[in-house]
Amino acid sequence: MRPAPAEPEAALVERAQGGDRAAFEELVRRHADHLYSVVLRFVADRGAAEEVTQEAFLRAWRSIGRFEGRSRFFTWLYRIGINEAKRRAARQPPATVVSLDDEPIPEAPDWSEAPETRLRHNDLRRLLEDTIRALPIEYRTPIILRDVEGLTTQEAAEVMDVGEAAFKSRLHRARLAVRRALDEYFLEEEE
Amino acid sequence: MIRRLLANRRYMREHRWTHAHLSEYVDEELLPDDVARVKAHVGICPHCRRVLATLRRTLDGLRSLREEPTPGVADSVIDRLRHEP
Numbered sequence: 001m002r003p004a005p006a007e008p009e010a011a012l013v014e015r016a017q018g019g020d021r022a023a024f025e026e027l028v029r030r031h032a033d034h035l036y037s038v039v040l041r042f043v044a045d046r047g048a049a050e051e052v053t054q055e056a057f058l059r060a061w062r063s064i065g066r067f068e069g070r071s072r073f074f075t076w077l078y079r080i081g082i083n084e085a086k087r088r089a090a091r092q093p094p095a096t097v098v099s100l101d102d103e104p105i106p107e108a109p110d111w112s113e114a115p116e117t118r119l120r121h122n123d124l125r126r127l128l129e130d131t132i133r134a135l136p137i138e139y140r141t142p143i144i145l146r147d148v149e150g151l152t153t154q155e156a157a158e159v160m161d162v163g164e165a166a167f168k169s170r171l172h173r174a175r176l177a178v179r180r181a182l183d184e185y186f187l188e189e190e191e
Numbered sequence: 192m193i194r195r196l197l198a199n200r201r202y203m204r205e206h207r208w209t210h211a212h213l214s215e216y217v218d219e220e221l222l223p224d225d226v227a228r229v230k231a232h233v234g235i236c237p238h239c240r241r242v243l244a245t246l247r248r249t250l251d252g253l254r255s256l257r258e259e260p261t262p263g264v265a266d267s268v269i270d271r272l273r274h275e276p
Contacts, residue, residue: 025269032268033260048260053264054271061272082250089254105243112244130253147253153220172214179249 013073016064024061033076035081036121041132042085044092052088056081075158080174082159086137098134108183109190124185131181139174146171205232209239213246
């Protein structure tokens with residue numbers, strides 16, 4: 001027997017708005033793992049990320065009647081999750097904050113041709129993760145949504161509830177700040 | 192002299208504009224005329240060429256952080272939902 005085709009999301013949302021818990025639980029099954037991955041970039045550990053994800057879905061369930069369908073359900077849900085994660089992250093701000101200096105370091109080596117293995121090295125992975133975490137929150141969010149999680153510009157701007165121009169500007173500054181952190185990394189590696 | 196000053200001013204204007212639009216260029220979100228504008232400037236500006244090349248590598252690194260979603264979170268969310276009034 002062929003499995004039943006997946007019910008369209010809009011129909012699930014409508015049923016959930018009518019109080020159908022089973023429909024909402026299907027929405028949870030579709031989105032919980034992805035939301036957890038996003039939230040994990042904002043909070044300190046997996047336990048906190050799981051709590052924030054649960055809290056986000058609870059809020060979504062309580063307020064689904066107010067969801068008007070002007071945006072896609074997952075962007076509305078991500079917005080709730082990220083706001084919750086930001087509240088949690090604000091209690092434990094990062095020890096260091098990355099400067100948004102966007103200019104290259106003149107004496108840094110040209111690492112644009114560095115072999116792939118160097119760029120995927122564990123130290124480098126940690127550096128990228130730490131740099132993202134140390135970005136001011138309004139710059140951290142675009143880079144997580146667009147570059148790490150792979151949302152489109154339109155989707156990510158929608159999650160952040162900002163216009164695309166403002167989103168692109170923040171994303172660009174954040175990327176240049178991370179790029180500069182890599183300048184520093186390769187400069188230190190060379191010395 | 193004036194011609195050189197004007198050329199320099201145009202170069203700096205293109206430099207600032209290109210620097211501000213490199214992300215959109217990499218994301219292929221620029222209009223064709225603007226793509227040509229970036230290409231023209233990057234062709235003559237070593238500074239922007241370097242930033243562009245390393246920006247591309249930065250994005251490769253950021254994308255490599257993407258992880259497969261962790262399965263199992265949905266069950267804990269549903270469990271909590273069922274215990275909420």
